Amino acid sequence: MAITVKNIIPRKFAESVQTAQYTATDCKTVIDKFTVTNNSAATQTISTNLVPNGGTAATSNRVINTRSIAAGECYLCPELIGQVIEDGGFISTIASAASALTISASGREIT
Numbered sequence: 001m002a003i004t005v006k007n008i009i010p011r012k013f014a015e016s017v018q019t020a021q022y023t024a025t026d027c028k029t030v031i032d033k034f035t036v037t038n039n040s041a042a043t044q045t046i047s048t049n050l051v052p053n054g055g056t057a058a059t060s061n062r063v064i065n066t067r068s069i070a071a072g073e074c075y076l077c078p079e080l081i082g083q084v085i086e087d088g089g090f091i092s093t094i095a096s097a098a099s100a101l102t103i104s105a106s107g108r109e110i111t
Contacts, residue, residue, distance in 0.1 A: 020091070051091075
């Protein structure tokens, strides 16, 4: 068994449509850190899903549901820390506005 520490979602703007951000490929992934920073002058929201292999983003796999992030706030997403993504599963997000929220995640890939 090999463990690789990895920046699983390099810093980027979250899209305003449901978007797969990271897929566990030939591994199992443990999320160690996930941040959302609001760069806009208004409160924005984000939703995050942990989708199993072969699934789609739905309310049944939503972990963060339209969480409000105040202007200038950096939210550390404790709901995601320690969550495991099985092989083929993925992280999906949707933001209330494009180019407003910066997301970033790190974790461990286990092969």
